[in-house]
Amino acid sequence: xNEMSTRAKTPTLEEMNLIKKFLDDTTLFLxxxxxxxQNHDLMPRTEIEDAAIGKVSDAHTxxxxxxxxxxxxxxxxxxxxxxxxxxxxxxGDVITGVYSASGDLAIASAGGVLIFxxxxxxxxxxxxxxxxxxxxxxxxDGDGFIHNDSRxxxxxxxxxxxxxxxxxxxxxxxxxxxxxxxxxxxxxxPGGMPSMAESPSDEGLKxxxxxxxxxxxIKRDILTFLQNSVREPKLQYEDMKVKLFACLRIKQRIxxxxxxxxxxxxxxxxxxxxxxxxxxxxxxxSEWPDMTVRSYIIQDSTLRENCVVKINCKLTKTGDRxxxxxxxxxxxxxxxATNTIVAGLKGMLxxxxxxxxxPDLPRGQAAFAPIEVITDPHSIVNCSYDAPNSQxxxxxxxxxxAGQHAVAKFLYSCPEKFTRVxxxxxxxxxxxxxxxxxxxxxxxxxLCADLNGMGAGATASRDGEHALxxxxxxxxxxxxxxxxxxxxxxxxxxxxxxxxxxxAPGKYRGGQGYTMMVATKDSEQWGFMTTAQGxxxxxxxxxxxxxxxxxxxxxxxxxxxxxxxxMNEPERFRHSIEEIMNEQPxxxxxxxxxxxxxxxxxxxxxxxxxxxxxxxxxxGDLLERDPENxxxxxxxxxxxxxxxxxxxxxxxxxxxxxxxxxASEAARAEERQARIKRSVPYAEFVKGWNKxxxxxxxxxxxxxxxxxxxxxxxxxxxxxRGDQPRPNYMMHPKDVRIAELEARLEAAGAMxxxxx
Amino acid sequence: xxIPMTEYLRIDLETEKWECRVCDHVIAPAGGxxxxxxxxxxxxxxxxxxxxxDPDKYRFTFSPDPEWVRILEFCCPSCGTQVExxxxxxxxxxxxxxxxxxxxxxxxWAARGPAALPDAxxxxxxxxxxxx
Ligand SMILES: [Zn+2]
Numbered sequence: 001x002n003e004m005s006t007r008a009k010t011p012t013l014e015e016m017n018l019i020k021k022f023l024d025d026t027t028l029f030l031x032x033x034x035x036x037x038q039n040h041d042l043m044p045r046t047e048i049e050d051a052a053i054g055k056v057s058d059a060h061t062x063x064x065x066x067x068x069x070x071x072x073x074x075x076x077x078x079x080x081x082x083x084x085x086x087x088x089x090x091x092g093d094v095i096t097g098v099y100s101a102s103g104d105l106a107i108a109s110a111g112g113v114l115i116f117x118x119x120x121x122x123x124x125x126x127x128x129x130x131x132x133x134x135x136x137x138x139x140x141d142g143d144g145f146i147h148n149d150s151r152x153x154x155x156x157x158x159x160x161x162x163x164x165x166x167x168x169x170x171x172x173x174x175x176x177x178x179x180x181x182x183x184x185x186x187x188x189x190p191g192g193m194p195s196m197a198e199s200p201s202d203e204g205l206k207x208x209x210x211x212x213x214x215x216x217x218i219k220r221d222i223l224t225f226l227q228n229s230v231r232e233p234k235l236q237y238e239d240m241k242v243k244l245f246a247c248l249r250i251k252q253r254i255x256x257x258x259x260x261x262x263x264x265x266x267x268x269x270x271x272x273x274x275x276x277x278x279x280x281x282x283x284x285x286s287e288w289p290d291m292t293v294r295s296y297i298i299q300d301s302t303l304r305e306n307c308v309v310k311i312n313c314k315l316t317k318t319g320d321r322x323x324x325x326x327x328x329x330x331x332x333x334x335x336x337a338t339n340t341i342v343a344g345l346k347g348m349l350x351x352x353x354x355x356x357x358x359p360d361l362p363r364g365q366a367a368f369a370p371i372e373v374i375t376d377p378h379s380i381v382n383c384s385y386d387a388p389n390s391q392x393x394x395x396x397x398x399x400x401x402a403g404q405h406a407v408a409k410f411l412y413s414c415p416e417k418f419t420r421v422x423x424x425x426x427x428x429x430x431x432x433x434x435x436x437x438x439x440x441x442x443x444x445x446x447l448c449a450d451l452n453g454m455g456a457g458a459t460a461s462r463d464g465e466h467a468l469x470x471x472x473x474x475x476x477x478x479x480x481x482x483x484x485x486x487x488x489x490x491x492x493x494x495x496x497x498x499x500x501x502x503x504a505p506g507k508y509r510g511g512q513g514y515t516m517m518v519a520t521k522d523s524e525q526w527g528f529m530t531t532a533q534g535x536x537x538x539x540x541x542x543x544x545x546x547x548x549x550x551x552x553x554x555x556x557x558x559x560x561x562x563x564x565x566x567m568n569e570p571e572r573f574r575h576s577i578e579e580i581m582n583e584q585p586x587x588x589x590x591x592x593x594x595x596x597x598x599x600x601x602x603x604x605x606x607x608x609x610x611x612x613x614x615x616x617x618x619x620g621d622l623l624e625r626d627p628e629n630x631x632x633x634x635x636x637x638x639x640x641x642x643x644x645x646x647x648x649x650x651x652x653x654x655x656x657x658x659x660x661x662x663a664s665e666a667a668r669a670e671e672r673q674a675r676i677k678r679s680v681p682y683a684e685f686v687k688g689w690n691k692x693x694x695x696x697x698x699x700x701x702x703x704x705x706x707x708x709x710x711x712x713x714x715x716x717x718x719x720x721r722g723d724q725p726r727p728n729y730m731m732h733p734k735d736v737r738i739a740e741l742e743a744r745l746e747a748a749g750a751m752x753x754x755x756x
Numbered sequence: 757x758x759i760p761m762t763e764y765l766r767i768d769l770e771t772e773k774w775e776c777r778v779c780d781h782v783i784a785p786a787g788g789x790x791x792x793x794x795x796x797x798x799x800x801x802x803x804x805x806x807x808x809x810d811p812d813k814y815r816f817t818f819s820p821d822p823e824w825v826r827i828l829e830f831c832c833p834s835c836g837t838q839v840e841x842x843x844x845x846x847x848x849x850x851x852x853x854x855x856x857x858x859x860x861x862x863x864x865w866a867a868r869g870p871a872a873l874p875d876a877x878x879x880x881x882x883x884x885x886x887x888x
Contacts (some may be wrong), residue, residue, distance in 0.1 A: 289761075290860035294851040298843070300824065307822065308845060318857075409854055413761050415872035462762065501808050502818055507763075536821040538805070538843055544763035545838040547827070552803030553816030580811040593809070593816035612818075619762050621838040643806050672836030679795030679831055682850075689798065691847030698824060698845070705849040 010341050031210070031387055032151045041369045042274055043102035043125075049271040052264035054689045057272065065269040066362070067570035069107050070100050072253030076246035077109035080178055083245075085238040086203040087484070088181035091449040092476035097364070098254065098270065099124055099175040105365035106174075111145045113473040114354055114363055115347040115396075116179035120161050121365055122153020122343060123209040124175050127163065137211060141167040144244055146211025146226075148185065149206040151385055155344050156392050157203055158192030162243035164213070166254055168263045174270060176250045183446035184232040187390060190435025190445025195303035195531050196599050197388040198335040203392075204744050205229050211569065213244060217389055231445045277366035284358065285370075286320040287414055293406040297398040300537035300551075302336040303391055303597030305733045307714070308537070308694070309338070309380065310702030311395065313402035317410060323372040324349060324403060327722050328708030330701035331376075332383040334727045339383030340392035340399070342375050348400040348472065348652040349373070352407055354475045356425075358418050367585070376711070378725035380701075395532055398472055399425040404457075405541050411458075412544075423457035423464070423510065423543035425561070426614035428532040430454075430552055430596065432518055433492050439489040448516070449479035450613060455511035457616035458504075458546060464511030464616040465628070489523035490603075492516055493562065494575050498636070500614040501578075501643050506546030506618025507625050512638050513552070513613030515577055519562050520603045530611060532553055532596035539614075546618030548559060552633035553593045554611050555581055560589035561606030577610045620646055623668045627659045701728075757862065757870050761854065764832070764839045765790055768848075769862050781834035789852040791830055794839060794851070799827040799841075 011019065045053075056062070056066035080089055088094070095112035097105050103124035106113060127145055131137040145163040150156050153232050161179040165172055187194040187204030193741035197203045205226065212222050226240075227233035257266050288325035292314060304603055312328035332339045350368035354361060361367050373380035380395050401424045431453075435445035468475055481492050494517040504510030520526045532552070533539055540548035555577055565586060567571050574580045584591055596611065603609065627650045633639045634657060641657075644650060649671045651663035679685075693716040694700035700712050709722050720726040731739075745751045758775065760766045766777050767786045774783040774790040784793030800822050807817035820843075828842040828850055842850055865872075 033809055289759075289864065290857035292770065292855040294853050294855075296851070298825065298845065299855040310845075318860075333835070365812050407860045409762065412763070413874060415868065415874055417874075499808070499818075501806055503805070505804065515854075526827055535816050537825040538801075538820055541843055542841045543831075545840055547804050547841055550801075550818050551816070551820045553814075553818065555809070555814075555816075578808050581814065591813070593814040623838070647804065675797065675829070675831045676795060677832060677834045679829070681833070682796055682830075685796040685798075686849065689796075689847065690849045694848075696848055700845070 002107045016655060031248065033126060033129065033481050036122055036129065037153065037341065037343055040343065040365070042104050042278060042366060043100070045271060045275070046102060048101070049267055052267040053212070053271060056265040056268040061261070061265060062269045062272050065261060065265055066107065066273055068253065068257055069269070070492070072112065072250045073097060073107055074111070075253065076178060076250040077112050079246040080180060080242055080248060083242045084180055085235045085242070086180055086182045087446045087449060087479070088183060089239065089242070091452055091479045092473055093181035096176070096178045096250060098250065099177065100270045101172050101174055101267065101273070103128055103175065104274060106274050108363040110363065111475045112352055113181070113476070115155055115472050116159055118350050118365055118368070119153045119155060119343055120163065120177045120179060123147040123161065124163055124177070127209050131209070131211070134568060139165050139172070141165070142213070142215040143211055144247070145209050146212040146240070147207055149208055150341055150389055152208050153343055155347065155396065156181055156193060156390055157206060160207070160239070160243070162240065162247055163209070164247045164251065166251055168258050171263070173258070173263050173267060174254065176247045176254070177394065178246045180239055180243060182235065182239055184230045184235060185571040186230040189529060190231055191433040191529065192445070193393070193433065193448055193531055194390050195529070195597055197335055197337040197390045200386065200388050203388055203543040212240070216248065216566055218244065219436060231443050236310065236617065248549060273362055274364060274366040277361055277364065278369050279286040280361065281367055282320040282370050285317060285322045287416055288317045288410045289413055290318050291410060292316045293409045295402045295405045295541060297402045297405070297539060297541065299338065299394055299398050299533045299539065299596050300535065301533050301597050302338050303394065303531055303533070304336060304729060305730065305736070306536055306595055307699035307701065311381065311398045311402050312703055313399070313406055315403070321372065322372065325374045326379070326381045326399065327374055327376050328703030328711070329376065330380040331711050331713055331720055331726070331728045332378045332380050332387045332730050335530070336730055337388040337391035338394040339380050339387045339389045340395040341389060342373065342382035343380045344392050344396045345374055345399045348396045349403045351472060352395065352400060352403045356419060356422055357407060357411070359474070360418055363392050376722040381400040385474045391531060393429060397471060398539055399596040401427045401540055405543065408543055420459035420461055422459050422547055423506070423617035423619040424540045424548070425616045426454040426510070426513065426549060427471055427539055428514065428534050428552070428596070428614055430530070430532045430613045432516065432609065432611070432613055433529045433531060434488065434490065434527070435600065436602070437523055438487060439522035444488065448481070448484070450475065450516055452476040453478045453613045455513045455613065455615040457543070457551070458506055458508035458510050458619035460619060461508070463508045466511040467496070467514055467613055468511055489526050490518050490520045492518050497515060498638055499577065500637050501640055502550055502612055502615060503616040503639055503643070504542065504547055504549040504618040505622040505647055507620025507622060508544060508546070508618065509625070509633070510549060510616035510618050512615045515610065515612050517577070517607050517608055519606050519612045521563060521605060525602070527601050528598070528609050529600040530596050530598045534614065535595040540617045542617045543619050545621040547622070548617045549615035552612050554596050554598055554609065556588065556592050557608040558592070558595065560586040560608070562586070562608055563606045577612065580608070580610070623671060627661065627664050631657050631659060757865055759865060760874055761856070764840070767858070767861065769855065769865060772858055776832045776835060776837065776839070778837045779832060779835035781832055783832070786856060786858045790854065791840070791850055791852070793833070794830040795833050797829045799820055799829050801825055801827050851861070885888070
């Protein structure tokens with residue numbers, strides 16, 4: 001065949017433009033744009049920004065304006081926190097930020113959930129690309145845009161953003177946005193984060209960025225549609241107003257700067273802040289040792305069933321480049337909600353640096369901009385458009401921990417540190433999500449702020465703090481449960497009491513978590529759900545010889561009304577999960593344990609649901625722990641004397657807790673010898689331990705060992721290539737159970753003559 | 757120059773070896789996996805994270821499931837210090853967690869000089885109770 005005849009004619013530039021115009025004009029659906037969604041770096045410096053920097057680049061002026069914009073953001077943040085109706089708003093699950101005219105986040109509020117604003121640049125860039133020049137939409141002074149669909153750039157669609165453009169003399173100079181974890185969004189379960197979602201259509205309201213405000217007024221028709229789509233219509237209205245007014249306050253602060261210093265000074269400040277942070281991050285990375293660090297974190301459930309889901313992380317630093325390679329992580333689940341879009345993972349990795357490694361840097365998009373991320377397509381950390389992701393936090397948080405664990409191993413030898421080397425922080429949202437009809441007749445759906453009470457990891461020089469802060473916000477509150485109880489028909493009968501022996505031991509131990517026991521009281525239409533992993537496998541790794549946390553189940557007591565018990569026989573009540581479950585003090589009650597993925601369950605008055613917040617990881621060899629600190633842990637109810645003596649090899653008087661230091665040192669020396677005796681050399685160990693494939697008794701997802709190109713999909717003989725997507729369906733857990741029971745009936749010959 | 761790389765490990769740039777910071781034991785070549793010079797113990801996770809509720813009565817007890825996860829404990833063969841732990845799926849090959857570019861490390865520290873070494877020295881057990 002003649003080669004010439006098969007080669008298509010190369011179109012001319014004119015023809016190419018015509019083709020592009022044709023395609024643009026006939027686009028049937030403006031879905032998430034991969035060009036926007038896969039890129040987290042800063043947009044190129046524009047000519048306008050360049051000219052502005054040519055006029056204003058004095059460091060003092062830039063610092064002055066940056067501080068003013070920063071305090072404007074903080075003011076907006078305070079407004080949302082004080083006035084917001086969502087429980088999340090009251091505890092700081094909120095953020096405000098100022099974005100460049102091209103859409104990059106330049107400055108965010110000092111408090112709040114940075115990951116929110118680190119993702120809002122995506123919807124802003126969507127608005128710039130698609131709505132700015134569209135005659136049916138347009139972007140004008142006084143406009144406001146709403147957005148929540150994570151596929152266009154968000155953590156999950158329970159977070160809603162209000163985005164407004166800022167104009168000066170008719171020219172766009174920047175954007176302002178405010179984001180809140182709202183809770184309700186009309187999904188198949190109340191509270192905004194359904195773990196039962198099997199497709200994006202189960203996840204409730206899916207707002208691509210659209211205009212909802214004109215002339216600074218919320219459009220009532222659209223508002224009514226949104227209210228009609230969620231379970232908390234009043235909350236929807238109130239928080240849209242609150243976010244809009246917070247944005248307008250920040251706008252006012254920006255206008256003050258525009259009037260005093262001019263638009264060039266503002267635009268130069270935003271651009272230079274980002275460029276300087278980006279350059280400083282490159283410099284700091286270059287101080288790390290050139291090295292590859294490997295880590296993995298296991299998710300032990302999809303929230304529907306227990307299985308083994310790997311988050312694989314290889315972190316490589318060469319010169320001033322830092323590359324997170326998450327290839328080998330689990331394939332996406334086609335019908336489970338624990339997938340995340342890759343932007344969510346990146347936003348959370350940015351928090352590793354801005355919250356735990358370089359908290360001195362201005363909070364914005366630039367700190368993560370030069371860091372590279374590699375993932376497999378259609379994987380649990382880079383899921384497709386068609387995969388549900390309402391429980392993306394599971395993969396975002398375990399991805400964060402893999403990153404935090406790997407980063408710590410680079411930092412130890414760095415001469416210049418900005419924080420202490422830090423073991424992983426607890427990473428699961430062990431809290432109650434709740435919903436139904438309240439004692440006041442209101443339909444509600446939201447959660448207890450106890451998710452913010454994650455235990456901190458130990459550091460190189462001290463113990464982790466208890467119930468400190470969520471990994472996604474270092475300065476969030478756990479709220480006032482008593483205030484909450486005025487609105488909701490349940491009580492936390494035990495709250496903020498440390499869960500004894502749920503420990504992460506080490507030379508420095510992890511900060512511990514506390515017990516929560518809830519029981520519905522004043523509603524027949526009220527229920528709970530829990531959405532966390534880690535009831536079979538800890539979701540952390542320890543650092544430098546320290547241990548991770550243990551595991552955390554859900555315990556239930558049914559067929560009891562504890563309010564009757566408290567009224568009639570209060571002496572029967574116990575104040576720890578340990579005592580209630582082991583002593584079973586309520587006669588004829590039903591006591592059971594479960595993994596932490598409880599789908600929404602209606603509760604009866606006085607039934608107990610009991611969980612614990614988790615501990616951060618430990619640091620260093622536990623035999624080096626100061627005996628006095630061990631005794632302090634016993635006195636504070638963190639660890640029982642028996643467990644302390646057995647693990648830490650500390651010898652003390654059982655009655656007085658007086659330490660016998662000589663005996664302790666001898667016991668520790670003996671334990672070091674015992675370790676040497678019971679351990680085997682590495683080469684010998686791996687001969688017996690290493691297996692070529694995942695064990696058949698586990699449903700295992702992700703790569704095995706060094707072969708990151710092969711992803712297992714639930715069994716040793718079902719795989720896909722990392723770069724070649726395949727569907728990955730899970731059976732309904734009830735169907736699995738029915739099949740098990742039918743097999744047993746069949747084996748017992750008890751199926752009768754049922755026709756098939 | 758000896759560079760402290762973790763709480764218990766350092767790299768001697770001259771000999772290009774991983775060493776124990778507690779007892780000075782030479783563990784493995786610096787360009788390789790330090791775990792190869794350590795001892796390993798396959799720990800039942802229930803021993804470290806004790807059941808809080810009765811394992812005879814309940815499926816979930818606050819203890820990790822030993823069929824699902826094990827703790828690999830790596831210790832120095834000379835002094836018994838626990839250098840690293842790894843929570844591992846049964847049979848999963850242990851990770852080569854720190855793969856160092858030794859030539860780059862040497863160049864980096866040649867430029868820096870020993871004055872920049874981080875000051876966290878080896879751990880010493882506090883002496884107490886003997887103030888006769
Ligand atoms: Zn040693």
